[in-house]
Amino acid sequence: MHRRKFIGGSAAVLATASAPHKASISKPAITFYSDFWLNLHHTLYRQADALQTTYNGGVSSLHPIQRHFYEDATHLPLANQRAWYRALEFYQSRYGGRSFVFDDQLNRIENALADSAPPNDLKRILASVAPIYLNTLWPAHDRLNRRRIEQWRQSLAQYGPTLMPMLSRLYQTPWLRIPYRVDVVASTDHDGAFSIYGPRYWHIVTSSLDRQDYGLNGFEIIVHEASHSIVSPESGPIVHSIALAAGSLNRPEPADLWHVVIMYAPGSVLRELVAKAHGAPYTPAFVANDVLTEVYPRYYAALKQHFQLYVDGLATLEPAMEQTVKAIVG
Ligand SMILES: [Zn+2]
Numbered sequence: 001m002h003r004r005k006f007i008g009g010s011a012a013v014l015a016t017a018s019a020p021h022k023a024s025i026s027k028p029a030i031t032f033y034s035d036f037w038l039n040l041h042h043t044l045y046r047q048a049d050a051l052q053t054t055y056n057g058g059v060s061s062l063h064p065i066q067r068h069f070y071e072d073a074t075h076l077p078l079a080n081q082r083a084w085y086r087a088l089e090f091y092q093s094r095y096g097g098r099s100f101v102f103d104d105q106l107n108r109i110e111n112a113l114a115d116s117a118p119p120n121d122l123k124r125i126l127a128s129v130a131p132i133y134l135n136t137l138w139p140a141h142d143r144l145n146r147r148r149i150e151q152w153r154q155s156l157a158q159y160g161p162t163l164m165p166m167l168s169r170l171y172q173t174p175w176l177r178i179p180y181r182v183d184v185v186a187s188t189d190h191d192g193a194f195s196i197y198g199p200r201y202w203h204i205v206t207s208s209l210d211r212q213d214y215g216l217n218g219f220e221i222i223v224h225e226a227s228h229s230i231v232s233p234e235s236g237p238i239v240h241s242i243a244l245a246a247g248s249l250n251r252p253e254p255a256d257l258w259h260v261v262i263m264y265a266p267g268s269v270l271r272e273l274v275a276k277a278h279g280a281p282y283t284p285a286f287v288a289n290d291v292l293t294e295v296y297p298r299y300y301a302a303l304k305q306h307f308q309l310y311v312d313g314l315a316t317l318e319p320a321m322e323q324t325v326k327a328i329v330g
Contacts, residue, residue, distance in 0.1 A: 026175065027165060028176065029179045030160075030178060032149040033183050037116065038113050038185055039138065039142070040129070044091045045189070048089075048091035048096060049092075050129050051092070086125075086128070087125050087126075100205070101196070109122065114181065115199070115200065121209065141186040148218065149184055151214075151215055158277070159270060159277075165222075167266060171227065171236070171238055171262075173236055178202060178273060179201040180201065180229070181201040181202070185208055186209050192206070192207060193205065193221045193286050205328055206221060216274070217284075218285075220267055220284060224286075227262040227265070228262065231258060231261070241318050241322075242258060245321045245325035249330075253325075254328045260299045260308070264300070264303045266284075271284055287300075296327055306320055
């Protein structure tokens with residue numbers, strides 16, 4: 001499931017505020033990473049979280065590759081087992097139950113690890129188990145991360161040059177001039193990918209183990225996360241058009257519609273591009289993961305019927321959004 005980044009939204013708006021004075025950025029600069037320390041951090045978080053949730057059911061919720069490690073842990077030398085469980089205890093007590101998206105401390109750590117500068121206490125814990133991770137889970141994680149990165153790079157090369165300028169036009173907002181850093185980690189948390197505003201880059205973290213993040217759907221999720229950098233709940237043409245529509249209908253704005261728009265638009269454009277390129281059907285990520293169909297069925301129906309005219313160039317944003325909002329609240 002993909003909620004995401006509301007905190008970074010306001011920062012992103014600041015970053016784009018001066019954009020009208022500059023040439024429009026129609027394509028974001030996206031780079032992919034399989035970073036050892038971020039992967040170790042997320043592995044410890046995920047395992048600590050699974051153990052904390054329930055001693056019995058928790059482990060079974062892990063991906064088989066990670067579950068396998070638990071079985072193997074008993075075969076590790078005793079000193080290594082102790083170090084690993086000390087690290088899990090540290091993660092349980094320090095970060096247990098916290099969100100990568102909404103917790104400022106975890107946000108800062110995410111960016112600090114990408115810059116190889118974690119806080120000292122965390123650095124000590126990570127260093128104490130780094131050789132264990134290096135010799136057990138990391139090779140499989142890194143291999144899988146690189147396989148996904150290769151797929152997503154191909155998707156970016158094939159569809160990016162059309163998709164990204166098209167989305168920028170639909171959002172009526174240029175992409176950020178700063179780089180988009182995509183960190184691929186074995187597993188993030190229960191909710192899949194997320195994005196946060198980094199010090200010098202828009203930071204997207206996504207998973208190579210989560211089944212819903214595979215292949216072209218996984219690429220679409222990355223594009224959704226990138227969309228968070230330029231579509232915010234506070235300002236900008238999309239949220240403005242929603243407010244305008246709700247105002248003219250004298251009804252409250254449909255909650256989270258701005259977010260559902262950036263779930264809908266990338267998949268809708270991608271489906272068109274896949275049909276053109278291969279004559280093949282494509283099921284958008286947020287349909288495949290049931291979010292549009294199960295969580296937002298009313299919004300999804302309205303977007304397909306009315307907002308799609310705007311996507312197809314048959315209507316302008318404001319009337320298309322007014323019809324969309326009317327269908328939702330009417
Ligand atoms: Zn999102």
